[in-house]
Amino acid sequence: MTAPLIDPFARAIDYLRVSVTDRCDFRCVYCMSEDMTFLPKKDLLTLEELDRMCSTFVNMGVKKLRITGGEPLVRRNIMTFFNSMTRHLESGALSELTLTTNGSQLHRYADDLYAAGVRRVNISLDTLDDEKFAKITRWGRLANVIRGIDAAQKAGIRVKINAVALKGFNESELFTITEWCAERDMDLTWIEVMPMGDLGNEDRLDQYWALSDLRKKLAEQYTLTELTERTGGPARYMRLEESGQKMGFITPLTHNFCESCNRVRLTCTGELYMCLGQEDVADLRAPLRASESNEVLENAIRKAIALKPKGHDFDYSRQQVDGQMTRHMSHTGG
Numbered sequence: 360m361t362a363p364l365i366d367p368f369a370r371a372i373d374y375l376r377v378s379v380t381d382r383c384d385f386r387c388v389y390c391m392s393e394d395m396t397f398l399p400k401k402d403l404l405t406l407e408e409l410d411r412m413c414s415t416f417v418n419m420g421v422k423k424l425r426i427t428g429g430e431p432l433v434r435r436n437i438m439t440f441f442n443s444m445t446r447h448l449e450s451g452a453l454s455e456l457t458l459t460t461n462g463s464q465l466h467r468y469a470d471d472l473y474a475a476g477v478r479r480v481n482i483s484l485d486t487l488d489d490e491k492f493a494k495i496t497r498w499g500r501l502a503n504v505i506r507g508i509d510a511a512q513k514a515g516i517r518v519k520i521n522a523v524a525l526k527g528f529n530e531s532e533l534f535t536i537t538e539w540c541a542e543r544d545m546d547l548t549w550i551e552v553m554p555m556g557d558l559g560n561e562d563r564l565d566q567y568w569a570l571s572d573l574r575k576k577l578a579e580q581y582t583l584t585e586l587t588e589r590t591g592g593p594a595r596y597m598r599l600e601e602s603g604q605k606m607g608f609i610t611p612l613t614h615n616f617c618e619s620c621n622r623v624r625l626t627c628t629g630e631l632y633m634c635l636g637q638e639d640v641a642d643l644r645a646p647l648r649a650s651e652s653n654e655v656l657e658n659a660i661r662k663a664i665a666l667k668p669k670g671h672d673f674d675y676s677r678q679q680v681d682g683q684m685t686r687h688m689s690h691t692g693g
């Protein structure tokens with residue numbers, strides 16, 4: 360182990376989110392345009408390079424790895440990578456290996472993921488209505504995702520559902536989705552839609568459903584108790600007393616969560632984003648490829664962490680999308 364990663368604001372960086380591909384088998388309207396141009400495969404880190412990159416971070420104190428994308432489970436031979444990370448769980452260096460997925464391929468991989476040491480998975484699902492699901496994901500089929508959830512639970516993997524709160528879209532399903540998650544013993548987190556990328560076809564402000572409003576609606580039927588639990592990320596948690604459920608709220612636009620931020624994001628081309636809402640980025644692919652020893656890479660990582668900004672600048676309050684990011688969530692992995 361080398362010295363742990365501490366940023367200029369004394370935040371220990373122990374959580375790395377890794378996008379393993381920018382490709383996806385869905386085209387969710389808030390995330391991608393229908394005719395996305397993807398990166399040439401040669402620009403992507405190979406699975407071996409991803410292993411070396413993640414192992415270097417683990418060696419520098421990263422305890423939690425979340426694999427994401429694009430859709431991580433469409434990356435060819437992705438299980439090779441998961442299986443190679445198992446050694447860090449076994450050595451105790453890594454405390455959690457997990458992923459965020461749209462669930463479409465999960466039925467094929469659930470048992471293997473469990474065998475690799477994955478115990479929790481986040482599955483993104485915004486609606487329980489077949490037609491609405493097809494509309495919001497453009498290319499997805501709800502039945503496949505349900506099949507994936509079934510397989511994950513059967514394998515012994517705990518499932519959390521992430522739903523993007525969308526005005527006029529899933530407002531009417533607030534209670535149905537909540538009850539469905541309770542019945543299946545799954546935690547549920549609502550995400551406020553973020554101004555990511557220029558998708559051209561959707562107006563971010565029209566879709567914006569403030570989670571403070573969602574919470575008010577929820578309080579009509581449930582007694583909500585705020586939990587003090589924080590994970591170093593943008594989520595806050597409430598307990599629904601009547602069902603005992605834990606519900607998360609990710610409100611990057613209405614809450615400042617930056618002071619406790621413990622994470623950085625690696626793209627599939629080896630760029631390190633220090634903050635989801637800022638453009639600060641460091642290329643780690645060149646230092647990785649520059650030398651077979653990890654020293655150059657470690658130095659580049661330390662230099663990058665030293666640039667981690669204090670916070671982000673998203674703001675809807677002036678009725679225009681300020682601080683809008685030009686990159687898509689599929690690029691940084693959400």
Ligand code: SAM
Nearest residue numbers: 389390428429430459460461483552553688693
């Ligand atoms: N494909 C995987 C999935 O959908 O879970 C992983 C990558 S996806 C980019 C990660 C998360 O970002 C998903 O939960 C998705 O709903 C969320 N997301 C994408 N675009 C978003 C946006 N504009 N605002 C808020 N969340 C967004």
Ligand code: SF4
Nearest residue numbers: 383385387390429461
């Ligand atoms: Fe794909 Fe996930 Fe983006 Fe939907 S949110 S298009 S599933 S990467």
